[in-house]
Amino acid sequence: MTTEENTIEDAAVLEAAVAAVRDAGRRLLARYSEDARPADRAGLLAAAGENERTSNDELRRALAAARPQAKWLTDELETTELPPGEWWAVDAVEGNVNHVHGLPEWCVSATLLRDGVPVLAAVYQPVPDVVHSAVRGGGAFANGRRLSVSAKAELGAAIATTGQAEAGQSDTYRRIGESITTMLGAALLVRATVPSTFPMLLVAAGHADLFWQYRPTLPGVAAGALFITEAGGTVTDLAGQPWRPGSADILASAPALHAAALATLSTVN
Missing domain, CATH: 3.40.190.80 (D-Maltodextrin-Binding Protein; domain 2)
Known part of the structure; x- marks a missing residue:
């Protein structure tokens, strides 16, 4: 497959990934409360576990449908070199500890890597409803606005x-x-x-x-x-x-x- 063909295909996969993380984020938003305050570690872990169950299964099915040939990153591969091929690196409730404490810094993220290189990513932050998306070679965006790093030199x-x-x-x-x-x-x-x-x-x-x-x-x-x-x-x-x-x-x-x-x-x- 040519680079151009990969780019076109990746853009289509990104669209599906954005839909998947948005859907998972909306399910988590239904469980979210700014008033949440776990009283102890057991309560924190129970709420975090329920969040994972709420988000993970449907998210995984949607991403697998979008890219059937891609493998799913397992815990033992999170800190090692990846084998060749395509892999989904996903956090079904990134910032789970923030969610269960009523803080807004939580999201759902999905990144497709090809031979160890991230080629597309979708991140949805339900509070305050921001979709971040990027395709390798196509720029990075937040709700459609192109992102650019700082010009600082000092x-x-x-x-x-x-x-x-x-x-x-x-x-x-x-x-x-x-x-x-x-x-x-x-x-x-x-x-x-x-x-x-x-x-x-x-x-x-x-x-x-x-x-x-x-x-x-x-x-x-x-x-x-x-x-x-x-x-x-x-x-x-x-x-x-x-x-x-x-x-x-x-x-x-x-x-x-x-x-x-x-x-x-x-x-x-």
């Missing part, structure tokens, strides 16, 4: 963002803390938030200037990596090599800031 004027790694990674937690301290001395402002897709979308839209994370999981960064690249940004690992599934870390930024951000974070071991 790290001292940058809004830097990072995200929390998977639970149980004590050495990674140390690196997160040290990297935030280091970046606080170099950037204008540093934010730490979850889930990863939201700060990455801010970078793609130029509202923030760079994002880094240690031990990222693929569903958490695949969509954001595509959005930032299609918005004109640069995405690598923290050694400056092209980011790929299985990379131990990720740095995504406006192009003119990338070298300075790499140099700053290189001091964290």
Whole structure:
């Protein structure tokens, strides 16, 4: 299949993916309340589990119908190099912890990867009803508005963002803390938030200037990596090599800031 044929086919798959994430998001919105406040961990986990069940099955069926040849990413592949072929990297309730606490930063995301490269992504944020979409080579959009990364060239004027790694990674937690301290001395402002897709979308839209994370999981960064690249940004690992599934870390930024951000974070071991 030619590149042009792939692009046309991917655009059709993206349309189906957008419909699928919107449908899942609407089901989750029916369960959402700004007044939600879980009283304990058990209540939090129960609500989060019900959210997953509400979103996942129908979402999976819709995406499988849109691209039958694509495999479904499993937990054991979320932090490793992907085998060849097409894979769906999906988060049926990204930011689930926010949903169950009555916060608006949650979404449904679906990214199709081909031979380790994100080629299309759909992210739906029901609150406040924003669809983000991107096809490789076709740009990145929010409700139809083209996204573009920041034009900043001075790290001292940058809004830097990072995200929390998977639970149980004590050495990674140390690196997160040290990297935030280091970046606080170099950037204008540093934010730490979850889930990863939201700060990455801010970078793609130029509202923030760079994002880094240690031990990222693929569903958490695949969509954001595509959005930032299609918005004109640069995405690598923290050694400056092209980011790929299985990379131990990720740095995504406006192009003119990338070298300075790499140099700053290189001091964290």
